[in-house]
Amino acid sequence: MxxxxxxxxxxxxxxxxxxxxxxxxxxxxxxxxxxxxxxxxxxxxxxxxxxxxxxxxxxxxxxxxxxxxxxxxxxxxxxxxxxxxxxxxxxxxxxxxxxxxxHPAPPAELTWALILALARRVVPESAALRAGGPWQSSVGTDLAGARLGIVGLGKIGTRIARVARAFDMEVAAWSPNLTDARAAAAGVRRAPSKEALLAESDVVTLHLVLSEATRGIIGAEDLARMKPSSFLVNTARAGLVDQAALVRALAENRIAGAGLDVFETEPLPTDSPFRTLPNVLALPHLGYVxxxxxxxxxxxxxxxxxxxxxxxxxxxxx
Incomplete structure (x- = not known):
């Protein structure tokens, strides 16, 4: 046997x-x-x-x-x-x-859970309510009329775009091999460059396959191009982003926050700054779960x- x-x-x-x-x-x-x-x-x-x-x-x-x-x-x-x-x-x-x-639906759904929770401060407001804290302590960010930037327009990215349109968001996408025809088929605009996508987006969400070509595709200079009011969401692979640069950007409030479901080391080490940074919404790799x-x-x-x-x-x- x-x-x-x-x-x-x-x-x-x-x-x-x-x-x-x-x-x-x-x-x-x-x-x-x-x-x-x-x-x-x-x-x-x-x-x-x-x-x-x-x-x-x-x-x-x-x-x-x-x-x-x-x-x-x-x-x-x-x-x-x-x-x-x-x-x-x-x-x-x-x-x-x-x-x-x-199935591509579960990670797409979790991506939206992170986007919505970041935009409406769901976790800190819920924690304050449970702890007897102040009744309403933050002002949410509107998604209607905001710009969503999708890095990687495959099966998951296309689902993300479809939901974004239902929220009346402006949607653009970029990836190294994305064509105008593929973007149009998904009902989104193809950004002329990665740099343009990052600079104009209020929310950036990553949906690329990790490879030697895409590892570190979001680096320190890319994060610096993002708006101080913008959010970065990564439910794909941690290696797409320079992790040290992301920690610095978050610690210095150079972006508003990040929703993260993937990490270089999993389970996430107990001393990781992603566990304690106040502008990070971190989950234990639940996208496919x-x-x-x-x-x-x-x-x-x-x-x-x-x-x-x-x-x-x-x-x-x-």
Missing amino acids: KTCLILDDYQDAARHFADWDRLRDRVAVTALRETITDPDALVARIGAAEILVIMRERTPFPAALLARLPRLELLVTSGMRNAAIDLAAAERQGVTVCGTAS SEANYRTYFAEAVEDIEAWLGGAPVRVLG
Whole structure:
């Protein structure tokens, strides 16, 4: 019988969103809730498993780790893209890597939760009310008539644009390869440059795939171009933004605030300034965490394992 471990199951949710009993006679399945960051402890805990199911990039699988897992045969990740897996090393080692579908609606919805909460000061006003503080202590920012700048107009960015129009916002988009035709198809204006988009927007939201080309695409000079009254929202990947520059911009109030769902190190270290800066609304990477996505991730993980056991793996990455 094969051994399967589900890693980083923070909410103890994996067993509730799929029928793992379908594997009962062939695979022993165990879910692990804790995150193990020490490489030696991680190898000791997962080294005996032939099958691993992982969630996004919660635990990276570089070549060095894969080399210490000689028993590993199948690695299943949520989504069809995971930059934290060394696919070439997995292939050399004979490890099959499979993925699952992922829905764009949940991260788009969370992006709007952050935008609305920042604009209307939802968190500080709610905290003051609960603490018996002043009744109304801030003045909200209007979205109607404001300018939304979308960096990356893919599936998620297009959804963001559709909602923005319902709020009567002016919407522009930019990405390195965005064309006028694609922007027009999404009902938005293509900004002539990244610099122009940042300078004119009241809210900037990021929806690019992280790659060598896009890493650090928002740097110190870019943040300096933003309005002091503007908000930056990032539910994509932390590496898109120079994190040290963002901390400085927020600490010096050079932008009004940031809504962040992604960080370079996750879980976020306890001493991170993003935990304490008063103009930051930070969430623990919840963009993809929804019932619909979890049902898809884990149900298709079971399907991936079944197909692999049958000798015909599906949704293979690489």
